[in-house]
Amino acid sequence: QNYIANGDAAARQGDTTVHADRLVAWYRQAAEGGTEIFRYEALGNVRIATPTQTVFGDRGIFDVDSDTMVVTGRALRLVTPTDTITARDSLEYHGQREVAVARGNAMVVSGERRMTADVMTAYFGPPAQPQRPQAQTRGQQRQPARAQAQPSNAPENQRLKRVESFGNVHVSTPTEIARGDRGVYNMETSIAQLAGNVRLTRGDNQLAGDFAEVNNNTGISRLLSRPSEGNDGRARGLFVPPQVQPPPP
DSSP, X not given: OEEEEEEEEEEEETTEEEEEEEEEEEEEEOTTSSEEEEEEEEEEEEEEEOSSOEXXXXXXXXXXXXXXXXXXXXXXXXXXXSOEEEESSEEEEETTTTEEEXXXXXXXXXXXXXXXXXXXXXXXXXXXXXXXXXXXOTTXXXXXXXXXXXXXXXXGGOEEEEEEEEEEEEEEOSSOEEEEEEEEEETTTXXXXXXXXXXXXXXXXXXXXXXXXXXXXXXXXXXXXXXXXTBOSOOEEEOOOOOOOOOOO
């Protein structure tokens, strides 16, 4: 109960298109009669595209019922207009929940911001729309709001909103590197929060503690610690003064 297409194969299911060298489509009896495809298996040069993301890999499985795709192989990546997620072992995308899971040396790159970890969960959604109240004078009737050119949930407006990382978390900016056991990166506020064996490095200076908040907007990082066995609860730092070059003779 399957169809097999060989050579530059492609299949479309709703808003999702599956491309591969070899494509197997599994079908079943539909409740209203006839048949329906419920699963695709793609092999070789896999590319699974939706209106908001494109996933690349060597082998892919697309489950129609759960709107879930899983790709494995080399050079795994998920690409959006603004962000790129890569992985070594597997890359999953759950369309109904708009969640991607990258496993094995996972990385997300958004502009100059970069986060790596053993396992990474990325959450997508429409960007936050700030509320702008309109001034109204006495006796003035409220004017109806103008229709937006695109609704806030339009596919073009889907963005990476939050990243949760676990294991060997590494956050880098042009000026600072932060490491920890786990972390959460809010892409809309550009604030990363790390916990567990946190290390902050800026140039030759290093800070160590249990919790850290890295604000990429202000360039200010906060480091906290807590008392534990063999630890007095203080954050620690190593500061290296800049080398002053002697004046030329």
